[in-house]
Structure formats: C-alpha cells, structure tokens
Amino acid sequence: MSEVIGELLGVGHQYDEGPEIFKGVNFYIEKGSFHFITGLSGSGKSSLLKILYLGLKPKWGSVKLFGEDTFQIKPILLPLLRQKIGVVFQEFNLLDHLTVIDNVSLPLRVRDVDIKRSYKHAAELLDWVGLGDCMKVYPPSLSGGQKQRAAIARAIITRPQLLLADEPTANVDDEMATKLLYLFEELNKTGTAVLIATHNQRILKKFPYPQLALREGTVFQLPVEKKAS
Amino acid sequence: MNKDQDLPLRSDIAARFVPKIVILMVYLGTLCFTFTFFMIHSTLLWEEKLTTNLSIEIPFFSDGSSANLQTQVTDLLQNTPGINKVEVVPKEEMKAVFHSLLGESTNIDTFSLPAIVDVSLNQRDGFDVKNLEMRLKNMSPLIQLIDHRLWQSQVSNLLFTSTSLALLLTFLILCSTLVTTFFATRTSLLIHRKIVEVLSLIGATPSYIAKQFQRNAFKQGFIASSVGAFLAFLTFLGIYFLFKNAGQTFIITTSFFFEVLAIFILAPFITAFFMMLSARRAVMKALCS
Numbered sequence: 001m002s003e004v005i006g007e008l009l010g011v012g013h014q015y016d017e018g019p020e021i022f023k024g025v026n027f028y029i030e031k032g033s034f035h036f037i038t039g040l041s042g043s044g045k046s047s048l049l050k051i052l053y054l055g056l057k058p059k060w061g062s063v064k065l066f067g068e069d070t071f072q073i074k075p076i077l078l079p080l081l082r083q084k085i086g087v088v089f090q091e092f093n094l095l096d097h098l099t100v101i102d103n104v105s106l107p108l109r110v111r112d113v114d115i116k117r118s119y120k121h122a123a124e125l126l127d128w129v130g131l132g133d134c135m136k137v138y139p140p141s142l143s144g145g146q147k148q149r150a151a152i153a154r155a156i157i158t159r160p161q162l163l164l165a166d167e168p169t170a171n172v173d174d175e176m177a178t179k180l181l182y183l184f185e186e187l188n189k190t191g192t193a194v195l196i197a198t199h200n201q202r203i204l205k206k207f208p209y210p211q212l213a214l215r216e217g218t219v220f221q222l223p224v225e226k227k228a229s
Numbered sequence: 230m231n232k233d234q235d236l237p238l239r240s241d242i243a244a245r246f247v248p249k250i251v252i253l254m255v256y257l258g259t260l261c262f263t264f265t266f267f268m269i270h271s272t273l274l275w276e277e278k279l280t281t282n283l284s285i286e287i288p289f290f291s292d293g294s295s296a297n298l299q300t301q302v303t304d305l306l307q308n309t310p311g312i313n314k315v316e317v318v319p320k321e322e323m324k325a326v327f328h329s330l331l332g333e334s335t336n337i338d339t340f341s342l343p344a345i346v347d348v349s350l351n352q353r354d355g356f357d358v359k360n361l362e363m364r365l366k367n368m369s370p371l372i373q374l375i376d377h378r379l380w381q382s383q384v385s386n387l388l389f390t391s392t393s394l395a396l397l398l399t400f401l402i403l404c405s406t407l408v409t410t411f412f413a414t415r416t417s418l419l420i421h422r423k424i425v426e427v428l429s430l431i432g433a434t435p436s437y438i439a440k441q442f443q444r445n446a447f448k449q450g451f452i453a454s455s456v457g458a459f460l461a462f463l464t465f466l467g468i469y470f471l472f473k474n475a476g477q478t479f480i481i482t483t484s485f486f487f488e489v490l491a492i493f494i495l496a497p498f499i500t501a502f503f504m505m506l507s508a509r510r511a512v513m514k515a516l517c518s
C-alpha cells in the first residue's frame with residue numbers, strides 16, 4: 001500500500017438543522033491515486049470535496065491530511081496544508097478584479113514565488129488550456145468554459161500533491177473535457193493524487209479510474225469500468 | 230501587477246473616510262505635540278534663568294542706618310551655609326522696574342525705596358529658611374524675607390500639568406487614529422470576505438493577506454498624515470507670525486524651530502507606521518482566531 005495522504009474516518013455532516021447529507025463516510029486517498037466521486041445532484045459530492053480542501057468542518061468524524069489531524073491543527077498552520085492541495089471550484093472562484101494571468105499565477109505569488117517566474121509559468125499553462133489570447137482579460141468577460149479552464153490552470157500551477165476538482169468538465173465541450181482529463185492524467189503521473197467530482201458519463205467511460213459513489217449518505221467503491229473506445 | 234493588488238483595497242468604500250479622519254487627527258495631533266514641546270522647551274528656558282530663590286527686603290530708614298543694616302545682612306548671608314550667591318539689586322535696576330510700572334515721568338528718587346538683596350541657594354530644597362528669617366528679624370523686625378520657591382514650584386506644577394495634559398491629548402489623538410484604522414480594516418475584511426476566503430483556500434497565509442492591508446494602510450496613512458502635518462506646519466507658522474506682528478515675544482529659538490520642523494516631517498512616518506501595525510493586528514486577529 002502506498003503512502004496515505006488523506007483519510008476520512010466516520011465523517012458525517014449536516015447543514016444547520018437540515019438532514020444529514022452523509023454519515024459514517026470512510027475512505028483513504030493514496031499518493032498518486034486517481035478517483036472520481038460520483039453521485040446524484042445534492043448527494044454531497046461538493047461538500048465532501050469542501051471537507052477535503054478544508055473549506056468545511058464536518059460535524060462528525062475525523063479528517064487527516066498529510067498526516068495531520070485537521071481538527072487538532074492550529075489555524076495558523078492550515079495554509080501550509082492548503083498549499084499542498086489544488087482546488088477547481090464549482091463556481092470557479094476567480095477574482096474579478098484581477099486579469100486571467102494574475103488569477104492563474106496567484107497561488108505561486110502567495111507562496112512568494114518571483115512575479116516574473118510566476119507569470120512565465122502561468123502563461124505557459126494558459127497557452128496549454130487554450131487561453132493564451134485571454135491573459136490580460138478580466139474574468140467577467142470570459143465564457144463559462146474559459147473560466148473553467150482558467151480555474152483549472154490556477155489549481156494545477158503549483159503541481160499540488162492532491163488535486164480536488166468539482167465538476168471540472170461541466171462547462172466545456174467533450175473535446176476540451178477530454179483534453180483537460182489528459183492534463184489531470186499527466187499531473188497524476190507526476191505523483192499528484194486526483195479526486196474529481198463528476199457525473200459526466202462519457203468521461204467516466206473514457207477514463208476508467210476507480211469511482212467513489214455517494215449514495216444515501218455513504219461512499220461506495222465501484223468497480224473500474226471498461227475503457228470506452 | 231504588484232503584490233498589493235490581490236485585494237481591491239484602493240476602491241474600498243469602508244476606507245474612504247479614513248484619509249479625511251487621519252488628516253484631521255494628524256493636524257490636531259502634531260499641533261498638540263508642538264504645543265507640548267513648546268511648553269517643555271519654555272519651562273526649561275525659564276528654569277535655566279531662575280537663579281534667585283530668596284529675596285531680602287531691607288526697609289529704608291530716614292536716619293541713614295539702612296546702609297549699615299544692609300552690610301550686616303549681606304555679611305550674615307555670605308556666612309550662612311547653603312547660600313551660593315548674594316547680590317544687592319542696583320538702584321538703577323529698581324528704578325527701571327518702577328518706571329515701567331508707574332511711567333517714565335514719575336520721580337522715583339522721592340520714594341523711600343527699600344534695598345533688595347537677591348539670594349541664590351546651592352540647592353533648591355533642604356535650606357532652613359525659618360532659621361534665616363529668625364536671624365534677620367533679630368537684626369530688624371522690619372526686614373522681609375520673600376521665598377520665591379513657593380510660587381516657582383506652583384508655576385512649575387502648572388506647567389507640568391499642562392504639558393502632561395497636552396501629551397495625553399496627543400496620545401489619545403494617535404489612539405483614535407489607530408482605532409479608526411483597526412475598525413476600517415475589519416470592515417474592509419468583511420467587504421472582501423469572499424476574496425479573502427479564496428486567497429485562504431489557495432494557500433495564502435494570514436500574514437500574506439495582512440501584508441496587503443498593511444501596505445494599503447501605510448500608503449493611505451502616509452499621504453493623509455503628510456497633508457495633515459503640512460497644514461499643521463502652516464498653522465504653526467501662522468501663529469508665529471501673528472505673535473511677531475503683534476509685537477509679542479513668542480519664545481522660540483532657532484534650534485526649537487528646527488526641532489519642530491523635525492516633528493512635522495516625522496509625524497507622517499510615525500502615523501503611517503502605527504496605522505500599518507493597527508491594520509496588521511486587525512487582520513491577524515480576525516484570521517487567526
């Protein structure tokens with residue numbers, strides 16, 4: 001068994017007085033693994049990812065990331081854990097007052113990487129995701145798909161140890177979706193563990209990686225599907 | 230692009246009123262501090278000039294015995310331990326004082342002016358005045374001993390109280406500026422909560438986020454307090470020339486003028502530095518709790 005970088009034990013959560021969205025969720029994320037999280041709308045896929053990127057504290061259970069108990073860790077040390085994680089948010093969360101290149105290079109800048117170097121790196125990545133012409137554009141001028149690609153570029157620019165992507169192909173066509181998945185695969189080959197929440201069946205068929213299915217508040221591991229031609 | 234633009238703080242509604250408040254506070258603060266400085270400076274000058282601690286008044290006797298008594302008194306004073314200097318005030322000096330009070334036309338020579346002997350002590354405290362007074366009264370019960378230390382200490386106390394109050398006021402003005410910065414930063418954090426949240430989620434440390442607010446507070450503080458200090462300097466010059474034109478002696482020396490100028494130059498740096506610290510404290514308190 002390879003190194004475990006994420007561990008959820010008996011995790012459960014409910015928003016305010018609402019129903020439990022999941023309970024007793026247990027699973028491990030190994031270094032360099034690739035998983036899809038599937039489930040119906042409202043099954044808690046996004047909430048599960050939120051817990052993993054430390055944007056939500058579950059009501060029950062324990063969450064360990066990179067060997068640290070996230071409930072016990074001092075708040076001042078949380079950013080250090082977050083720096084090991086790349087996140088593609090469902091709502092993109094691009095900063096509207098910054099240009100696309102500033103948005104994409106932001107994770108490098110917060111890690112005190114030299115501005116010129118971070119720009120160079122961001123420009124290369126933007127070229128790769130097909131946004132080479134939109135570097136100086138502000139996010140409100142971009143289409144949904146372009147925002148999605150910019151958000152992905154921002155998430156992977158630091159080559160994180162764990163990549164969490166919430167519906168990263170929701171706003172792009174099949175060709176771009178496939179291209180993005182290849183990008184995630186490339187990143188995975190360098191050792192990044194990838195966890196993607198999706199309900200895109202074509203993608204699931206084309207990329208036969210293990211699936212964690214959220215059903216009735218619990219996670220089930222599904223068998224690997226046969227690769228579509 | 231530079232690092233302080235991750236947050237759109239320049240167009241911040243919450244901070245729009247801050248520069249105006251800082252201008253006013255720095256204006257009042259620097260003037261108040263200059264006044265304090267003036268008080269300290271004047272007190273020191275005044276105390277430096279104060280050499281007479283006691284005065285002995287020897288009455289004028291028409292039988293001509295005054296001169297003899299004056300000699301006896303000065304002999305006694307010169308032989309009393311603790312006395313540093315004994316000086317008889319010249320008649321001309323006394324006349325000049327009376328002329329300034331009663332007018333030049335008054336013939337002072339017709340007055341029976343007493344002789345005044347000024348006495349400087351080695352140390353202001355610890356001298357037995359009662360004993361000296363008793364010995365002087367034995368020579369003549371009409372001799373008067375005036376102890377200047379009483380009113381001098383009262384004036385000193387008053388000056389000390391005024392200086393302390395002015396300093397306290399300066400401190401309160403600085404505090405109110407810092408409190409304003411603190412709450413403006415907190416409001417700004419709330420306004421930009423979403424951006425701060427995204428920055429945190431992509432790994433920005435509280436210190437990184439605080440630096441953005443710090444730089445903004447420093448810039449804003451420096452510009453606003455420079456304006457405030459400049460206006461205060463103009464007011465100071467205005468007061469100076471007003472006194473000068475009115476023929477009043479406004480006790481300032483060249484060194485005092487340059488020291489005051491230094492206050493006006495340093496004020497923006499000091500204010501901006503403390504505003505920067507206040508902004509940092511506000512952010513770190515909010516993000517690390």
